Amino acid sequence: MSDEISPAPSPSPSPSPSSSNSSSPPRTPPNLHQNTIDPSAKWLVQKFGGTSVGKFAVKIAEDIVSNYIDQHKVAIVCSARSGSTKALGTTNLLLRASGQTLQPRRRKSSAPSGTATPISRGLFGAGLEGAFSPLSPQARGRATPGSSSQIFNGFSLTSLTIPQAGQALPEFNATVDIIRDEHIKAANASVRDPEILEELLQEIENDCDWLRSFLFAAQVIDEISSRSQDSIVGLGERLACKVMTAVLRDQGVDAEYVSLEDVVPEFEDSDTYEGVLDQDFYDRLAAALGERIQQCGSRVPVVTGFFGPVPGSLLSQVGRGYTDLCSALLAVGLEAAELQIWKEVDGIFTADPRKVPTARLISIITPDEAAELTYYGSEVVHPFTMEQAIRRKIPIRIKNVENPTGGGTVIYPDTDAEMQSEKEIHDDDDDIPLATLHSAHLAEDERRPRLPTAVTIKEHVVILNVNSNRKSVSHGFLAGIFGILDQYGVVVDLISTSEVHVSMAFGDQLSGKLLERLVKELKKSGTVSVHREMAILSLVGKEMRNMVGIAGKMFTTLAQGNVNIEMISQGASEINISCVIDAKDSVKALNLIHQSCLQIMPDGVRNRIGPWLF
Structure with missing residues (x-):
């Protein structure tokens, strides 16, 4: 078992680059701190979420990356920046702009709204070059068919970039302005060197002009394909990585911006992936990611979590968790010692x-x-993302951006000979190597009973109870119920069935009208009752399969606490006992079960009050 990946002692701060004449070419700051050149050093992949990138970019550069690269080769993967509210997150804004593109134009523009600039080359490479790059102001008005200007469906994209006087101004234009302003604000707050800042600001303007041109073009043809949607959403990761690259270089780290838009291999048998992408696809993609990052040499790669268009669309095939998946595949491709997910x-x-x-x-x-x-209920790591790293025996460590020296939680590859201990950490465990910590837990496990691992709650749950109206003829009852659920796209969390009765618990994701329609359909099969404002309480632990009486202890504890159990599910998973309770009792139930089933140890235990992964 590998030891914990620990940061090296903080290096001496690099001298701050001095400003120079703005007419001179971009300058590389002196004494940049690079990845170790030790040939025996293993790669370490660090993935930073949108909130971390949005709030703690400078701290990531100063206290995290700088402290690891003397002993490890570090690759960084970034999600799109979060906003002050969920709706103002970059990805949500990009999806909003995409949705607004096909809406009717509502406002008129009396004057040009901005300035499109040519794509620049520098710290961030070529930028976003392609079919929808805007032309320079000098080139406007000179676009003619057959010239080097870009023509799309008979329209010059130059004229589309800036609405002329009296021309309708699309609603998405204001949304793009918000994205631009948020990133410009972040750049000004995080980067000190004037030349690095100037180039970053220019890059943000270029990318937002590209987005405007792209959306104008989509509006002309009145269509946004799934692949176009991927490209639009992927801009969030590209902007975040450019900001992070600039911050790292401003803090003296030799970082390199790496866009993965073109990294997906052109497989000869790509038609086979039009349905569901299989493991062969992800294995080949992981190898391509690893090869691309190796090209960075000793520079620290800052990698976009968006890895380009895939067969069948990235959003539909993978979903919005593609950044975590990218980091796991990169860890596999680099044969990393550890994947760190910073929250x-x-x-x-x-x-x-x-x-x-x-x-x-x-x-x-x-x-x-x-x-x-x-x-x-606990948002740890998506199981499919976790599978990609774990199947190659790469540990995943959850760490805190605000507490970089903490040990975090390790999701370790599971074998029959490992993980036989209860998984608690005490105050002095933070810097103990993983192998030593594991051995200590094994020894401690022999001295005390095995315990569950955690108790969690999933709120906003609905229960549907259906009783068959054909008591003597039950054939096809369950098949009909499941067919209706499939028709409405309902994912059932828990289910309890008998010959003529079925109870189902699922997330309250259906709108009021859609739920009414679902109930109406189910009433064709029998009597239906609906219970809202419920919660699923789950006790989880691998060792529970060997714990005689743990279910009885859990339910007895709830009964003694006057917590009514609406539904019980046990047996579908050997490591999980779940029941449905009223949402109003969820906090009381959590505390009761934690106290009775996880046996709180008063010695050496401190209270840790803070955010929970959910």
Whole structure:
């Protein structure tokens, strides 16, 4: 088992680059800090989420990346920047702009709204060159068919970039302005060197002009394909990585911006991937990612989580979690020692510490346990993303951007001989090597009973109960129920069935009218009752399969606490016991189960109150 990947001592700060004449070419700051050239050093992939990139870019450069690259070869993967609210997150704004593109134009422009600039080459390479790059102001008005200007469906993209006087101004224009302004604000707040800042600001303007041109062109043909949607959304990661690259270089780290738009291999048998991408595709993609990053030499690659168009569309095939998947595939391609996922929490806890003050940080957890916690309310790592790293025996460590020296939580590849201990961490465990920590847990496990790993809650749950109206003829009852659920796209979390009765719990994702239509369809099969404002309480632990009486203890505890159980599910998973309760009792239930089933140890345990991965 490998030791914990620890940061090296902080290097001496690099001297701040002095400003120079603005007419001179962009200058590389002196004494840039690079990845180690030790041939025995293993790669370390660090993935930073949108909130971390949005709020802690300078801290990431100063306190995290700088402290690792003396001993490890570090590659960074960034998500699109978050906003002050969820709606103002970059990805949400890009999706909003995409949706507004095909809406009727609502306003008139009395004057040009901005200036399109040519694509520049410099710190960030060629930028976004392609079919929709805007022309320079000098080139406007000279675009003619057959010239070097870009013509799309008979329209010059130059004229589309800037609405003329009296021309309708699309609604998406204001949304693009918000994206531009948010990134310009972040750049000004995070970068000190005037030349690096100037180039970054120019790059942001170029990318937003590209987006405007792209959306204008889509409006002309009145269509946005799935591949175009991918390109639009992928701009969020490209902007975030350009900001992070500039911040790193401003802080003395020799970073290189790496766009993965063209990294997806052109497979000869690409038609086979039009349905669901299989493991062969991801294995080949991982190899391509690793080869691309190796080209960076000793520079620190800052990699876009968006890895370009894939057969069948990235958003539809993978979803918005593609950045985590990219980091896992990159770790596989580089044969990394560890994949670190940096969030704003210390790791995974035995319960939500905002609701359970005695919750403790878990040092080691199995992939199966992490997957169960993810599904039932704790946003750890998507199971498919986790699978890509774990199948190659690459540990995944959850760490806190605001507490870089903490040990975090390790999701370790699971084998029959490993992970036989209860997974708690004490105050002095943060810097202990993983192998040593594991051995200590094994020894401690022999001295005390095995325990569950965590208890979690999934809120905003609806229960549907259906009783067959054909008591003597039950054939086809369940098939009809599941057919209706499939028709409405309902993903059932828990289910309990008998010959003529079925109870289902699922997330409250259906609108009021859609739920009414679903109930109306189900009433054709029998009597239907609906219970809203429910919650799923789940006790998770790999060792629970060997714990006699743990289910009885869980349900007895809830009964003694006067918590009514609406529905029970046990047996679908050997490591999970779940039940449905009223949402109003969720906090009380969490504390009761944590106290009775996870056996809080008063010695050496401190309260950790803070955000919970959910």
